[in-house]
Amino acid sequence: MDSIWQGFCEAVRLLAAGDPEVYEVVLLSLQVSGLATAISVILGVPFGLWLALNEFRGKQLILSFVNFGMGLPPVVVGLFVSLLLWRYGPLGMLGLMYTPIAIVIAQAVIASPIIAGLSFAAIGSLEPKLRLQFLSLGATRLQTNWLLIKEARLGLMAAVMAGFGGVVSEVGASMMVGGNIRGETRVLTTATVMEVGKGNYEMALALSFVLLIVAYGVVAILTYSQNGRRQDAG
Amino acid sequence: MSAAIIDMQDIKSYRGQKPVLDIPALQITAGELVSVIGPNGAGKSTLLQVINLLLPYKTGRLQLFGENAGDNPLGLRRRCAMVFQDSLFVKGTVYANVALPLQMRNMPSPLVTERVMAVLEMFHCTHLAHRQALRLSGGEAKRVCLARALACEPELLLLDEPFAALDPATRKNLLVELRQVAETKKMTVVFVSHNLNDVLRFTERVIVMENGAVVQEGHPGEVIRRPASRAIAELAGMDNILSCELESASGANRILLGQGRTVIDYPITIPDQAKYCCLPGDIFQMEDRSRPADPHQIRWAGTVRQIIPGIGVYQVVVETDGLILNLRLAREQAEDLKIAQEILFSFAAEEIHLI
Numbered sequence: 001m002d003s004i005w006q007g008f009c010e011a012v013r014l015l016a017a018g019d020p021e022v023y024e025v026v027l028l029s030l031q032v033s034g035l036a037t038a039i040s041v042i043l044g045v046p047f048g049l050w051l052a053l054n055e056f057r058g059k060q061l062i063l064s065f066v067n068f069g070m071g072l073p074p075v076v077v078g079l080f081v082s083l084l085l086w087r088y089g090p091l092g093m094l095g096l097m098y099t100p101i102a103i104v105i106a107q108a109v110i111a112s113p114i115i116a117g118l119s120f121a122a123i124g125s126l127e128p129k130l131r132l133q134f135l136s137l138g139a140t141r142l143q144t145n146w147l148l149i150k151e152a153r154l155g156l157m158a159a160v161m162a163g164f165g166g167v168v169s170e171v172g173a174s175m176m177v178g179g180n181i182r183g184e185t186r187v188l189t190t191a192t193v194m195e196v197g198k199g200n201y202e203m204a205l206a207l208s209f210v211l212l213i214v215a216y217g218v219v220a221i222l223t224y225s226q227n228g229r230r231q232d233a234g
Numbered sequence: 235m236s237a238a239i240i241d242m243q244d245i246k247s248y249r250g251q252k253p254v255l256d257i258p259a260l261q262i263t264a265g266e267l268v269s270v271i272g273p274n275g276a277g278k279s280t281l282l283q284v285i286n287l288l289l290p291y292k293t294g295r296l297q298l299f300g301e302n303a304g305d306n307p308l309g310l311r312r313r314c315a316m317v318f319q320d321s322l323f324v325k326g327t328v329y330a331n332v333a334l335p336l337q338m339r340n341m342p343s344p345l346v347t348e349r350v351m352a353v354l355e356m357f358h359c360t361h362l363a364h365r366q367a368l369r370l371s372g373g374e375a376k377r378v379c380l381a382r383a384l385a386c387e388p389e390l391l392l393l394d395e396p397f398a399a400l401d402p403a404t405r406k407n408l409l410v411e412l413r414q415v416a417e418t419k420k421m422t423v424v425f426v427s428h429n430l431n432d433v434l435r436f437t438e439r440v441i442v443m444e445n446g447a448v449v450q451e452g453h454p455g456e457v458i459r460r461p462a463s464r465a466i467a468e469l470a471g472m473d474n475i476l477s478c479e480l481e482s483a484s485g486a487n488r489i490l491l492g493q494g495r496t497v498i499d500y501p502i503t504i505p506d507q508a509k510y511c512c513l514p515g516d517i518f519q520m521e522d523r524s525r526p527a528d529p530h531q532i533r534w535a536g537t538v539r540q541i542i543p544g545i546g547v548y549q550v551v552v553e554t555d556g557l558i559l560n561l562r563l564a565r566e567q568a569e570d571l572k573i574a575q576e577i578l579f580s581f582a583a584e585e586i587h588l589i
Binding site for chain 2: 130135136137138150
């Protein structure tokens with residue numbers, strides 16, 4: 001119990017003291033996971049919307065793949081992305097292996113099904129005739145989709161938070177495709193694993209708490225903006 | 235004759251492999267107020283959705299406002315508006331909801347405000363403008379729905395059972411107001427309803443649907459008295475729908491009721507395969523035993539089983555030869571009756587409708 005408390009104190013001290021290495025790792029974590037989440041939103045929300053609004057043969061099969069994808073093991077994703085980006089892999093000529101972009105790709109693969117699946121659920125929970133009502137009032141297809149997204153925004157925000165939470169806390173894929181290179185690809189999760197490997201548990205705990213504080217901070221901002229909008233609407 | 239606003243020819247629509255709409259021909263002219271009635275699953279809502287170009291049709295030709303529906307679906311849809319049974323508001327104020335169709339058309343903001351306030355005033359809900367739409371009562375919500383639909387001044391208004399969940403008084407007021415607005419603006423209205431009182435109050439032409447097809451069309455009074463099927467007779471509130479058998483021998487037609495216990499000589503041609511004999515409750519007249527029977531009238535005796543009071547007309551349940559009949563009698567006649575009293579009543583055979 002003492003070591004947990006000491007870890008927490010160390011985390012606060014590192015953040016308060018403005019430790020440059022910690023801040024660099026925090027910043028890279030936010031950039032990488034934030035960009036991966038943004039890409040996943042761009043891919044996942046329209047896909048979830050399309051899946052929710054269209055009836056076609058094979059929809060259940062696609063949905064089962066999306067739901068399966070929501071639980072993809074990061075290590076497996078990391079391995080597949082590594083094979084793609086490896087020097088002799090199909091995308092090896094891009095030279096992305098062990099770069100932050102490789103981590104972004106791996107994290108986007110992890111977050112996209114999460115955001116698509118939860119977007120599908122959010123849009124699917126709306127009154128089915130709402131889409132027809134928008135169209136009958138004279139909305140274009142684009143206006144209809146935008147209005148549906150606005151109506152499902154609480155659920156979609158939850159999808160974004162789940163996606164971000166999933167990738168900011170994963171370690172397997174980031175370690176495999178990023179390599180935990182100091183000053184280049186070291187993020188909070190890979191740094192924590194490294195400190196554990198070195199037996200430096202106090203530092204590992206401190207980084208874990210920093211990770212929790214950062215993740216909570218981002219989710220809290222999204223939650224407050226969500227509730228703020230709800231109160232405005234209410 | 236006015237131009238056809240809606241012109242359907244051989245329209246067939248399917249949900250998966252299942253046919254849901256089959257309309258050989260249907261025309262609705264400008265300014266008409268038309269009701270569509272039918273049992274659940276008859277295809278009424280499907281018809282409205284096809285007209286509003288929300289549901290594709292597989293074969294046939296649909297013209298709206300004289301244009302082919304496929305040529306400019308968005309433009310044609312923007313000349314219509316549809317009100318659904320549910321209010322289907324977006325989160326936000328009443329103003330924001332009513333402004334929505336105008337904003338979809340990129341109307342300038344001052345004009346949006348002007349139009350929204352005008353249409354809210356038309357339906358007496360200006361005071362609701364800044365209320366949250368999702369917190370309105372049922373009646374208020376329906377007024378706002380109508381205001382939202384009319385904000386963009388549609389030429390064709392499609393109403394899909396919009397007043398189903400409202401109390402009778404609110405329905406009546408809204409229908410009267412809507413009819414006034416429709417007549418003032420010379421708007422064409424297609425009104426789907428289950429409630430025949432609403433239909434009688436609102437329109438002069440009824441389209442009856444069953445299994446995706448139009449089975450009857452005409453004046454509401456005609457549909458009530460001469461329904462095309464048992465389902466329509468029940469929907470129309472036909473007082474007496476009796477199973478019957480028909481006999482036709484040497485030029486004389488006879489209707490057998492109550493397993494042959496009651497026989498009616500029927501002077502009109504008997505339709506093929508008729509199974510039910512419909513007797514509207516208001517065809518019956520009380521008879522005096524002291525007066526001789528009219529040879530042109532069918533005279534029956536029966537026992538009063540129940541008297542249900544009403545405004546102007548009472549419903550009297552009478553048992554005769556094992557048949558239970560519902561008679562609609564004037565208050566002054568019904569008030570003198572007693573339960574278990576033996577009465578004589580008559581009706582003209584021409585009033586019988588066989589289906």
